[in-house]
Amino acid sequence: MFRAAVIYWSNTGNTQKVAQKVAEGLKEGDASVDIIDVKKTVDIDFFDYDLICIGTPSYHWHPPKPMNDFLKTAFKKYQKEGKVKLGSPKIGGKNALIFCTYSGPHTGKNEAEPVGKYVGQFLEHIGFNLLDEWYILSEFHGSEENSTKGRMGDIRGLPDEKKLNEIRVKALELVKTLG
Template sequence: MGKTNDMKILVLYDSIGGNTEKVAKTIHEVAVAARLDSSLIRLTAFAELDFNDYDLIFCGSPVIEWLPTPAMRSFIQSKLKEHRAKRDVLPCAPLKPGKFAVCFGTYCGAHIGVKEATPMTEWLAAFFWHIGYAVIDKLHLPGQMRRPDIDKSIERENNMEGILGNLAGRPGESDLQKVRTFTTGILRHAGALS
């Protein structure tokens, strides 16, 4: 890896069963290994942060009915209000130089594949565009479904017979290796690594 600079990185995520957390931690580890200033924050109702403090934001969620988790949605909606109140959401959404976002998530995609995940990352991306962050990429990774709220046989069917095949143990090591390669590429693309 090349020389690093002083870009501030945020990896903000929600995760119900741990899949998205694995991806978020991997992104953070790559940034830290590159000696970059990276903060890993798991979403809580009390998460206090100002997006404008960060230059490169990775924002991730599991796909829940094609969208981010309800907690992530309410957090982003409250942030949108805050940014509006400080006149940080303007017509034409002027881009802030040197400010980038990447939206990521895990999903099971049993019925329609990645089309189940793209509405989620598009939803998150729309927010970052609104506050002047250029969304430079999106990453969707298969993740084994764990749903105590539905019949075990339906859960098994979704994990074994879906359009993405057998999801047992996903995201697994080869998925995380893709995350490492992707993150290194993004760090170079955004100018965090020269």
């Protein structure tokens, strides 16, 4: 059976909502899915899965410290095991998806893209094939000004049900191409 892990960190609930929809879509595609909150679980072997999905918000062009620490710990473990190889050769059947929530009161998606690239490098260095990076505009909780007066306009309530359903469908389509 096709196995997937949806690993995420969420502070305000935006990334958690997206993670749940990614998991729903994968399950609809008949994948066995483990959904893992980095706040609660950090002991996981990526190589037990056919697809690793990592979700994180963008904080000042970086993943937040808990996600960054999780990734660095996993990377050091795989280095010690000899799984980080010169040239980062791809391992057949090992795939990855990155999804990043962002509010972007300043420059929008441009603030989130460095996070996706950064997280993707952890997975590519251990041989996973990076399938895609998804960037999801989300409400800036705790600041009405940042949710209404930034470059993205009024982003309160995002991601909304329409966007979350699109994410579920994209995840379903993704697992169908892999399964």
